[in-house]
Amino acid sequence: NLLACSQTAKPANQQSWQTQIQGGSRQSPIDIRSSESVHDPQLTPLSISYDPSDCLQIWNNGDSFLVEFDDSKDNSVVSGGPLENHYKLKQFHFHWGAENNRGSEHTINSLVYPAELHLVHWNAEKFRTFDEAIFSENGLAVIGVFLKLGRKHDGLQKLVNALPAVKYKDSTVEFSNFNPSCMIPSCLDYWTYPGSLTTPPQTESVTWVIMKKPIEFGDDQLSAFRSLLFTPFGEKLENMVDNFRQQQPLMNRVVRATIL
Numbered sequence: 001n002l003l004a005c006s007q008t009a010k011p012a013n014q015q016s017w018q019t020q021i022q023g024g025s026r027q028s029p030i031d032i033r034s035s036e037s038v039h040d041p042q043l044t045p046l047s048i049s050y051d052p053s054d055c056l057q058i059w060n061n062g063d064s065f066l067v068e069f070d071d072s073k074d075n076s077v078v079s080g081g082p083l084e085n086h087y088k089l090k091q092f093h094f095h096w097g098a099e100n101n102r103g104s105e106h107t108i109n110s111l112v113y114p115a116e117l118h119l120v121h122w123n124a125e126k127f128r129t130f131d132e133a134i135f136s137e138n139g140l141a142v143i144g145v146f147l148k149l150g151r152k153h154d155g156l157q158k159l160v161n162a163l164p165a166v167k168y169k170d171s172t173v174e175f176s177n178f179n180p181s182c183m184i185p186s187c188l189d190y191w192t193y194p195g196s197l198t199t200p201p202q203t204e205s206v207t208w209v210i211m212k213k214p215i216e217f218g219d220d221q222l223s224a225f226r227s228l229l230f231t232p233f234g235e236k237l238e239n240m241v242d243n244f245r246q247q248q249p250l251m252n253r254v255v256r257a258t259i260l
Ligand SMILES: COc1cccc(CN2CCc3cc(OS(N)(=O)=O)c(OC)cc3C2)c1
Pocket: 063, 064, 065, 093, 118, 120, 130, 131, 134, 142, 196, 197, 198, 199, 200, 201
């Protein structure tokens, strides 16, 4: 009937992010309740070292814009903290809302931020490729950094200026000499918990490290994120906003916190 016809079936790869991995016991994102987190004195500071010359390109993949790095060398790595091995930076991206009252994937005692940065790393000591690591226990380490609105973030502006070139889904632009360290807060305190990717394939291979302190960025910079499109050139314009997954049950997990 008419209703059935009008309901265009979405291809499987565009299934809503809200799907729950069948039988998932460690899905992300979550609300972090600071009173229930466990202070772990054995958690050392993270050791983060990025080489700006590893920065390659920006890619609008229809979920977010990914700033991709050359992971063929060992120059952009994170180790320490909860990590047993060193993990190589593969890409970073953001999640944000259509309005300032939503956007981050994780929340702190239900406090939501207008955006959240994810730096995605893979365990290069245990696996040969990112693709292999995605499907493996201890395969990935994602550093999450909250963004709050305030002063313009000078380091971010170079990235913001490049976004119009990747307005449409499946567009890429060369992007070099960018050091993501400028987006790591000066306070290295964090929470950490075992979780998953928040976008397909939502595999439970992620050690999450969520920085306690947010970084600040400006309204105009957030507007530039919101001017990107989910849709490819020539199709109906759909602004890339609200690209965050709904929160998942904590189940049998403990969130650990540093006392640096
Ligand atoms: C077999 O699945 C894949 C293999 C290689 C690369 C990809 C692409 N994918 C990997 C992980 C990831 C993870 C992403 O977000 S997140 N919040 O870190 O889970 C993401 O957000 C836009 C994009 C991607 C890109 C998928």
